[in-house]
Amino acid sequence: MKKTAFLIGAVLLVALSLLLMGMGxxxxxxxxxxxxxxxxxxxxxxxxxxxxxxxxxxxxxxFNVLRGKGRIQIPFENISRIxxxxxxxxxxxxxxxxxxxxxxxxxxxxxxxxxxxWYQIAMKDVSWIELTKAEP
Numbered sequence: 001m002k003k004t005a006f007l008i009g010a011v012l013l014v015a016l017s018l019l020l021m022g023m024g025x026x027x028x029x030x031x032x033x034x035x036x037x038x039x040x041x042x043x044x045x046x047x048x049x050x051x052x053x054x055x056x057x058x059x060x061x062x063f064n065v066l067r068g069k070g071r072i073q074i075p076f077e078n079i080s081r082i083x084x085x086x087x088x089x090x091x092x093x094x095x096x097x098x099x100x101x102x103x104x105x106x107x108x109x110x111x112x113x114x115x116x117x118w119y120q121i122a123m124k125d126v127s128w129i130e131l132t133k134a135e136p
Contacts (some may be wrong), residue, residue, distance in 0.1 A: 037133060039052065040110070042110065065103060071097075088101055110129065
């Protein structure tokens with residue numbers, strides 16, 4: 001009797017584990033991108049480039065980074081390019097130079113629209129992003 005109960009419990013545990021593993025993955029983007037007045041050209045770590053309209057980072061039109069122990073929130077209006085290399089971020093600012101050796105949450109996501117649907121990519125999979133203000 002104990003052996004049967006143990007076997008049933010083990011089978012249920014394996015079935016539940018398989019079900020939960022299927023919840024992650026690379027399914028649909030998961031959320032409709034918010035409207036934004038910014039477009040982007042994005043290159044991923046596989047050297048694929050895509051042009052995205054109405055781009056946001058985690059649904060916002062600003063980029064959050066860490067410099068040392070401090071957090072900086074930079075509005076898209078002030079950014080022309082973001083480069084990510086080996087866990088470090090370098091931001092080219094419009095008219096005021098650049099800021100390097102910054103850190104960001106690699107699990108943050110970039111959302112946007114493409115002509116054929118919606119686009120999403122995790123920051124850890126991005127090589128660079130060029131931001132531009134959308135023309136009215």
